[in-house]
Amino acid sequence: MVVPAILFILIFSYIPMYGTLMAFQDYNIFKGFWESPWVGFKHFEMFFHSPDFWLVMRNTVVISLLKLLIGFPAPILLALMLNEVRKMAFKRIVQTIxxxxxxxxxVIVAGFTMSMLSTDNGSINILLQKVNLIDEPVNWLSTTEYFWGILISANVWKEIGFASIIYLAAISGVNPDMYEAASIDGAGKLKQMYLITIPAIMPVVIIFLILAIGNLLSAGFEDILLLATNPALREVSDVLDTYVYRVGIKSSRFSYATAVGLYKAIISIGLLTAANLIARRTGNSLW
Structure with missing residues (x-):
């Protein structure tokens, strides 16, 4: 049963690593890897001295931190709240939705978001006008000040329910006798949550936090590419992944884009290792 997954990772994750050689070459698609001229760290230096470097890094770090600070605890809070629901029918409905x-x-989520935020009969603008918070429709997806909030909200809405399943599974493993004993000792629901539920799921939380920190430079690709269709949003939406796509695929600068991608991978490995070393002190780590 594990063989298909191993083959998938081998074919799509490990074998393509051979292509990182392009980062150190002026790669020519007709000459191939071994006949293309070697240029050392030329493309890395070009990226570090590029006027886009600080803009791309700022957007990547800010969006990633917002996703981590808001998107990471959201499913934990949902799981804790659902655990307190006693009506199973209501609990199942909320989980399903x-x-x-x-x-x-x-593509569907971005289309749904654009439809809601549209200046032409968009439900958000209509609602805000009805309650007299705005006088005229706001072009939300063309204004840089609103983009990060829209992006994070769409991400949380899309992933909060599925991620909470893991934490609900961890909570289900807590011995019910512990809650009963705490109740007899006079602990209310909030105190039981703080003293029993959260410590019980903390090993799972730490493992997922380590993985999230390792992916800190993966600010997103599809969500940003589909929501930031307006070129005016580039100054707040251009992250490492979209930059690699724009420069590498659209401009055919394969070596340069590979160098940027390799830089991101090296930093991610460093962050993952550092997070794991820190988590090891708590007794919970990946290795």
Whole structure:
């Protein structure tokens, strides 16, 4: 049963690593890897001295941190709240509604978001006008000040339900006798949550936090590419992944884009290792 997954990772994750050689070459698609001229760290230096470097890094770090600070605890809070629901029918309905967006493609989610925020009969503008918060429709997806908030909100809405399933599974493993004993000792629901539930799921939380920190430079690709269709948003939406796509695929600068991608991978490995070393002190780590 594990063989298909191993083959998938081998074919799509490990074998393509051979292509990182392009980062140290002026790669020519007709000459191939071994006949293209070697240029050392030329493309890395070009990226570090590029006027886009600080802009791309700022957007990547800010969007990633916002996703981590808001998107990471959101499913934990949802799981804690759902754990306190005693009516199973209501609990199942909430779970179903919350995790269904995970199975939608970003094309559908982005289209849904654009429709809601549209200046022409968009439900958000209509609602805000009805309650007299705005006088005229706001072009949300053309204004840089609103983009990060829209992006993070769409991400949380899409993933909160599915991610909460993991934490609900961890919570289900807590011995009910612990809650009963705490209740007899006079602990209310909030105190039980703080003293029993959260410590019980903390090993799972730490493992997922380590993985999230390792992916800190993966600010997103599909969501940003589909929501930031207006070129005016580039100054707040251009991250490492979209930059690699724009420069590498659209401009055919394969070596330069590979260098940027390799730089991102090296930093990510460093962040993952550092997070794991820190987590090891708590007794919970990946290795």
């Amino acid at each position: 919350s995790y269904l967006p995970h199975f939608m493609s970003w």
